[in-house]
Amino acid sequence: MPPASPGPILRRRRLGGELRRLREVAGLTGDQVIERIGWASASKLSRLENGRSRPDPADVRALLDLYAADETLHGELLGMAQEAGDIRGWLRNFPVMTEQQRAFAELESGCAEILEYHAALVPGLLQTPGYASVRIASARQVGEEAGDPELGEDIETEVRARQARQALLTRGADAPRYTAVLDEAALGGRAGPPAVLREQLVQLHDLAMLSNITLRVLPRDAQIGNGYLPPTAFSVYRFADPLDPETLAIEGGFTDVMSTEVNTLNHYKVVFEWLRTAALSEPDTISWLLEAAGRLPGPATASALAYGSATAPTQRRRPSGRLTER
Known part of the structure; x- marks a missing residue:
């Protein structure tokens, strides 16, 4: 862990x-x-x-x-x-860790709060092994076509490394608060085969029921701010020690940029506030995930389909507050 x-x-x-x-x-x-x-x-x-x-x-x-x-x-x-x-x-604290995963794992360790947005993908901390395998395989295919001499570890090792990172969300009393805005486009048919997508939707539903995790789906037609369109995926990391600098990770297709510059961070905090406001509420997101999973073919093997009417437990409710005031 x-x-x-x-x-x-x-x-x-x-x-x-x-x-x-x-x-x-x-x-x-x-x-x-x-x-x-x-x-x-x-x-x-x-x-x-x-x-x-x-x-x-x-x-x-x-x-x-x-x-x-x-x-x-x-x-x-x-x-x-x-x-x-x-x-x-x-690194001895992790069962396996690859070079590609290490930078994110180092940031996530010791986090008090993580905020994430992605328009095209489910964030790595939330991915099922099946979904992660599809995503990693597709990225490797691009590298092969481009003649990349350094394709990294094999797919299975990459997936295991991603799962090792995910354990921090369920590690107990000191698990970080985690909030993600998931664009509806990232949960559509292009994300993978129906069975893989269904399993991913079910896992998102189950994770959204945990007290430290907040997920919100952003509908395709949602108005963000005054017509703002976020150009990149990004994450914001906050730490328990106020002297440890907040860190921003901007995720590109094949390269990532990290910054602790306060002015840049504040811009992305404003954007995240707009995204969170435009997205579905927590209870509506949980219902949306359940219904979306139910529309896809596949066996009813996951716990989410047994919840019935999906409502967020009362212990999940937390005061929101604007990011720039915290």
Whole structure:
């Protein structure tokens, strides 16, 4: 089961922010730091401060000495540097993890809240093995046609890695709050064979009944804001420690972009608020998923079809509040 503690990528970003703050308090420029410590590469400090490289504890210690950090902060940040570099230790918490899945798994570990929107796909944290296999196989086919020399792991390994990530939604009392807006187009016939799609709809229904998970279907004809059309899929990650930076992941077809820049995050929070407002309510979404699954052929093997009239349990109701106020 995935760990509740933050993954290495988050530790790097937190450490980088602290090192930048200490440098600014000391009144030093990046060039002055490089000169005084004697580093050969001028980009080394930039990579550390932006969380783009695995920190060497010796380098972090040299910076803390230069900035005259007090003993308590010295110990805290050196411990953070150790966590940020311990990829192998962190990966031991997962049964399997691929390079493609790792960045998302690191972000999701230690999350207090996750917000996701996708116009064309069911998000990875919600996918059934069958749906994930279809999606991964289709992406590999594109790579083969394009002559990509690095197609990644085999499909079965990729699916197992995705399932390992999904365990965080049901890990118990410290599971994150999860909200997803699912475009109706992502749940239509192009998503896969009827049996695969039906199984996926049933799983979405079952997950939507959990107290920490909120799913909302966005109808095809729903008005978003004043006619706004979201151009990309995206996710927002919030963490229990307020000093850990909120992180945005923008998902493209074959590349992903991640950012902690506050202004950019606020734009996507506004968009997510519009999407959530335009989507069906939680009870209506649960009913929609149940009815959509019932229209597809397949055996009645999943628990969702036994619920009867689908209504959200009372314990699921939570105050909403605008994202930009939280």
